[in-house]
Amino acid sequence: MADFRVGSSVAVIVDTVSxxxxxxxxxxQHDRAALAGEAGEGPxxxxxxxxxxxxxxGADGLLDISGAHIDSCLYHGQAGLDFASLLAAAGxxxxxxxxxxxxxxxxxxxxxxxxxxxxxxxxxxQMDAYERMGCKPTWTCAPxxxxxxxxxxxxxxxxxxxxxxxxxxxxxxxxxxxxxFLDICCAITGRAPAVGLHTEAGRRAxxxxxxxVPAEWGDNELLYVAVGHILGQVAGTRVGLITGLDDRATEDxxxxxxxxxxxxGAVAMFHVSGVTPEAESIEHAIAQVVPVxxxxxxxxxxxxxxxxxxxxxxxxxxxxASADELETLAGLCAGQTTAIPFYVNTGRDVxxxxxxxxxxxxxxxxxxxxxxxxxxxxxLSDTPGAVMTNSGKWAYYAPANLGVEVVMxxxxxxxxxxxxxxxxxxxxxx
Amino acid sequence: MKVLxxxxxxxxxxxxxxxxxxxxxxxPALGTISDRAHPQFGESLAGKVVAMPHGRGSxxxxxxxxxALRLGTGPSALVLDHPDSxxxxxxxxxxxxxxxSCPVVVGEIAGSDGEIVTVEG
Numbered sequence: 270m271a272d273f274r275v276g277s278s279v280a281v282i283v284d285t286v287s288x289x290x291x292x293x294x295x296x297x298q299h300d301r302a303a304l305a306g307e308a309g310e311g312p313x314x315x316x317x318x319x320x321x322x323x324x325x326x327g328a329d330g331l332l333d334i335s336g337a338h339i340d341s342c343l344y345h346g347q348a349g350l351d352f353a354s355l356l357a358a359a360g361x362x363x364x365x366x367x368x369x370x371x372x373x374x375x376x377x378x379x380x381x382x383x384x385x386x387x388x389x390x391x392x393x394x395q396m397d398a399y400e401r402m403g404c405k406p407t408w409t410c411a412p413x414x415x416x417x418x419x420x421x422x423x424x425x426x427x428x429x430x431x432x433x434x435x436x437x438x439x440x441x442x443x444x445x446x447x448x449x450f451l452d453i454c455c456a457i458t459g460r461a462p463a464v465g466l467h468t469e470a471g472r473r474a475x476x477x478x479x480x481x482v483p484a485e486w487g488d489n490e491l492l493y494v495a496v497g498h499i500l501g502q503v504a505g506t507r508v509g510l511i512t513g514l515d516d517r518a519t520e521d522x523x524x525x526x527x528x529x530x531x532x533x534g535a536v537a538m539f540h541v542s543g544v545t546p547e548a549e550s551i552e553h554a555i556a557q558v559v560p561v562x563x564x565x566x567x568x569x570x571x572x573x574x575x576x577x578x579x580x581x582x583x584x585x586x587x588x589x590a591s592a593d594e595l596e597t598l599a600g601l602c603a604g605q606t607t608a609i610p611f612y613v614n615t616g617r618d619v620x621x622x623x624x625x626x627x628x629x630x631x632x633x634x635x636x637x638x639x640x641x642x643x644x645x646x647x648x649l650s651d652t653p654g655a656v657m658t659n660s661g662k663w664a665y666y667a668p669a670n671l672g673v674e675v676v677m678x679x680x681x682x683x684x685x686x687x688x689x690x691x692x693x694x695x696x697x698x699x
Numbered sequence: 700m701k702v703l704x705x706x707x708x709x710x711x712x713x714x715x716x717x718x719x720x721x722x723x724x725x726x727p728a729l730g731t732i733s734d735r736a737h738p739q740f741g742e743s744l745a746g747k748v749v750a751m752p753h754g755r756g757s758x759x760x761x762x763x764x765x766x767a768l769r770l771g772t773g774p775s776a777l778v779l780d781h782p783d784s785x786x787x788x789x790x791x792x793x794x795x796x797x798x799x800s801c802p803v804v805v806g807e808i809a810g811s812d813g814e815i816v817t818v819e820g
Contacts, residue, residue, distance in 0.1 A: 284795075285791050285794070285795055314795075317795075318788065318791055318792070318795070321704075321787075321791055322784050322787055322788050322791065325703035325704065325782055325784060325787040325803075326782055326784045326787075327782060340758045340759060341761075341762065343759060343762075345722065345727075345759060345762040345763050345766055346727060346762070346763075346766035346769070346770075347766065347769060348762060348765040348766040348768075348769045348792065348793065348796065348797075349762040349765070349766070351796050352765070352792055352796060355796070428758040429758055430757050430758050433758065445784065446758060446784070446785060447758060447784075447785075448758045448759075448760060448761035448762075448784060448785030448786075448788050448789065449758060449759055449760075449761040449762040449765075449785075449788070449789075450761050450762070450765070450788045450789070450791075450792045451761065451784060451785075451788040452758070462784075505718065505752070505753055506753055506781060506783075531757075532757075534718075535718065535753060535754060535783075665723075665736075666723045668735055669723055669724065669733045669734050669735055670723055
């Protein structure tokens with residue numbers, strides 16, 4: 270044990286692994302040096318946790334990473350703040366370019382926050398601690414929408430389930446499913462466990478999800494949400510190969526698919542035959558074929574958004590809306606006015622990159638939310654009825670997080686419903 | 700049995716029929732399952748030896764598990780079918796910061812729900 274006093278509730282730091290590690294993993298000399306504290310107290314703590322976690326994951330050793338995305342910056346209680354404060358006070362700095370996920374606060378629109386002052390202060394302290402460690406204040410759950418994103422084969426350590434599945438599946442970058450705490454340990458050490466999705470063998474699909482639906486359904490954004498929701502239910506933690514989709518599965522649609530799959534299951538990677546970069550280059554080992562027909566798609570959508578209550582709000586942009594999605598929304602809502610609260614979540618960098626679209630969306634009466642998301646922090650005004658969304662992820666988590674009922678609709682349904690104040694679900698596949 | 704986080708714990712056994720995402724599916728203030736879609740919605744995990752097939756979804760589950768262990772509302776041990784680094788790191792950080800033990804193991808555990816069992820990891 271090392272006596273290292275920080276903050277209010279942390280008294281004594283219990284070491285996770287000893288400096289003279291004798292476990293089963295082969296560690297490099299510089300890993301051992303970090304473990305022994307030669308790079309300072311911050312890297313020592315980070316390397317200790319990384320080694321313990323890597324061993325639990327069955328890794329033989331560690332590998333170099335070229336970037337990280339940190340989910341740990343979102344406040345969930347004192348433990349996360351204590352951890353961040355401890356590392357920052359111990360002088361930890363990230364060793365690779367590192368982006369930050371959403372937090373509990375919208376720093377660009379601080380008036381939107383309706384939570385307690387105590388939580389606001391704690392959440393801000395936690396955000397500051399990660400900035401002090403050298404992370405970039407990107408505050409987005411969609412770091413793959415930033416200009417600088419990892420490319421095919423690049424080893425990274427990403428947190429945030431939707432970002433993890435996108436990085437692996439759509440970009441072909443290699444990351445395991447990094448939980449809070451471990452993501453920043455990788456960033457500080459510049460190392461990650463050499464295991465699982467970091468290796469070719471870990472990226473093979475073991476089952477096929479065979480989608481067989483009417484051809485025109487491929488033009489409907491909710492098809493991808495439903496396929497993702499079903500994928501998560503079927504996959505557990507397995508990698509799956511989706512067949513029956515085509516190049517209408519754009520990045521934004523794959524984003525929606527992955528986010529839904531990483532909500533209903535622990536999906537960290539999928540392949541789409543003919544679409545994603547490793548679908549054909551990897552030798553899969555398919556042991557099961559799961560058929561998905563139109564009835565299954567329709568019932569998945571009905572299960573995600575079953576509410577028949579009156580509509581009280583709309584929330585879109587989970588994961589954070591891309592520039593294309595903001596442009597599409599602007600086109601749909603131009604010249605109209607929403608009759609109910611309408612929230613659009615997006616990243617601050619994406620918001621900066623779009624021009625007239627922002628003005629059109631604001632003229633419509635929508636509230637633009639950055640740096641956070643409407644399902645993780647108190648932003649929504651009172652919602653006596655249902656909230657409509659086009660996001661499978663939002664639909665999955667909002668009922669438990671916010672206590673709201675959800676109804677699914679396409680982006681066009683969301684706009685039309687908001688203008689009329691009535692639930693309109695023309696686009697929902699059935 | 701493979702030990703992911705060492706320690707020993709005794710408590711009533713609770714088997715979860717489905718994986719649980721601690722974030723968005725568990726309330727650390729109360730220690731109960733808050734995912735309405737989970738078959739054991741409302742069940743308390745506090746002090747229990749929780750056997751579950753795997754974690755699920757959110758990478759924030761590490762933070763929520765650590766917070767629950769800090770508050771004393773978390774499980775006394777986790778028995779998984781497959782290794783899950785998100786749960787491992789949550790348990791390790793709680794140990795590091797607060798000296799709270801929550802062994803995490805992979806393997807089969809005998810016994811029925813409510814039976815007092817001991818995990819030696």
